[in-house]
Amino acid sequence: MNQKKTSPLYLDNASTTKVDERVLQEMLPFFTEMYANASSNHSEGKLAKNAISKARTQVADIINADTSEIIFTSGATESINLALKGFTEANADLGNHIITVKTEHKAVLTTCEYLETKGYEVTYLDVDENGLITIDQLRAHVKDNTSLIIVMYANNETGVIQPIKEIGKFTSENNITFFCDATQAIGKIKVNIEEDLIDMLCFSGHKLNGPKGIGVLFNKKGIELTPLIHGGGQENGIRGGTYNTPLIVGLGKACEISKLEFDSRSESLKEKRKTIEEYYEKNNIGKVNFKNVHSVPHIISITLNNFEADEYLMLKSKEFIASTGSACNSEIMLPSYVLANIFKKGNNSIKTIRISID
Numbered sequence: 001m002n003q004k005k006t007s008p009l010y011l012d013n014a015s016t017t018k019v020d021e022r023v024l025q026e027m028l029p030f031f032t033e034m035y036a037n038a039s040s041n042h043s044e045g046k047l048a049k050n051a052i053s054k055a056r057t058q059v060a061d062i063i064n065a066d067t068s069e070i071i072f073t074s075g076a077t078e079s080i081n082l083a084l085k086g087f088t089e090a091n092a093d094l095g096n097h098i099i100t101v102k103t104e105h106k107a108v109l110t111t112c113e114y115l116e117t118k119g120y121e122v123t124y125l126d127v128d129e130n131g132l133i134t135i136d137q138l139r140a141h142v143k144d145n146t147s148l149i150i151v152m153y154a155n156n157e158t159g160v161i162q163p164i165k166e167i168g169k170f171t172s173e174n175n176i177t178f179f180c181d182a183t184q185a186i187g188k189i190k191v192n193i194e195e196d197l198i199d200m201l202c203f204s205g206h207k208l209n210g211p212k213g214i215g216v217l218f219n220k221k222g223i224e225l226t227p228l229i230h231g232g233g234q235e236n237g238i239r240g241g242t243y244n245t246p247l248i249v250g251l252g253k254a255c256e257i258s259k260l261e262f263d264s265r266s267e268s269l270k271e272k273r274k275t276i277e278e279y280y281e282k283n284n285i286g287k288v289n290f291k292n293v294h295s296v297p298h299i300i301s302i303t304l305n306n307f308e309a310d311e312y313l314m315l316k317s318k319e320f321i322a323s324t325g326s327a328c329n330s331e332i333m334l335p336s337y338v339l340a341n342i343f344k345k346g347n348n349s350i351k352t353i354r355i356s357i358d
Helices: 021-027 043-063 076-090 106-117 135-141 164-173 245-260 262-282 309-315 337-343
Strands: 070-073 097-101 121-125 146-150 177-181 200-204 215-219 286-288 299-304 352-356
Touching (some): 043 070, 043 245, 070 076, 076 146, 076 177, 076 200, 097 106, 245 262, 262 286, 262 299
Parallel strands (some): 097 146, 177 200
C-alpha cells in the first residue's frame, strides 16, 4: 500500500500566502461569467466596473483612505516604481534630495539607484542593532532640497516596525512627502494613513491571502504623479491598461476578510509565534532576534547556534519550509544585506533564518 506523502509545513508566508478559499470564490465569476471589460459602457461592463468600485472601497477601508486615493497596480514593486519615479518627475521643483534606509526592500533601493542616475541625491540611513532609525537621524540629514522620505513600515526579513507615526509627524511638520512600503504590515497590524500621516503607501495582495499580480498604491489627494504606463483613463489617468477585474476583486475581498477577522487572527499569530520561539530557545537551537522591539507578529528572525541557515533549512526541508531572507533576492546567493546592516560584525547574517506564519 502506498503511503500518502506528507507535505512539509509551510512557514514562508512573508514571501507569499495561500489564497483564501473565500477570495477564490469571489474571483471565479469574473473569469468565466462576468468577464466584460470594466471600461466598456454596456451593462456587462458596468457590472465589472461596479465590482471594481466595491473592491476599491474594501481596500481603502483597511488603511482608512478615500477611494479616490487608491490606485491598482500589479503589485508593491510596481507601486514603488510609480510612487518614486512618478513623484520625482512630477515634482522636480520641490527638490532633488531623497532620504531612505539601507534595509529597505530592493524595489526601493534599486529605484533610488536609478534616480541617482537622473540627478537625484539619495541619503541611505544606517540602522541600529535592532534595525531601527531615529527621528534625530532624519533631522540631521534633511536639507532644504529634501522632497521625499522613504521608510518601510515593517521589515520583510526581521519584522521590526519603524517609528512610523513619529516619522509621519516629522515629515508633515517639514512639508516633506512620506512614502511607506507597508507590504508586511497590512493585515498584520492596524495601519491608518490619517493617524500615521503617510502620504503614499503600497502593498501587495499575495501577502494577505489574496492573489498574486495585484497591488495598491495609496496616493494622498493633491500629490501629483507622472504615470509609468500611459494609455487610457484608467485609475484617474495614472495607470493605463485594461482592468484586471478578477484580481482586483480578489484583493478587495482579502482586505475585507483581513479587517473583519483582524482580532482573531492576531491572537492566533501570537500563539503560533510563542510556540515557535519557545521551541528554538528551550531546545537551544537558536536565539530569537528582536524580541524586545515592536514587530509584526508573523515574522520571526532566529539566529542558529550550530548551523548556517542554508544548511539547517536543507536538513529540515522535509519537515518545514522557511527562508533565509527576502524571496526577491533568492536568485543572488549572497548573505542578506538587511542582516549585514543590522549585525555588522560576525557571521550572524549567514546563520539566521526567517520563519513567517499565517
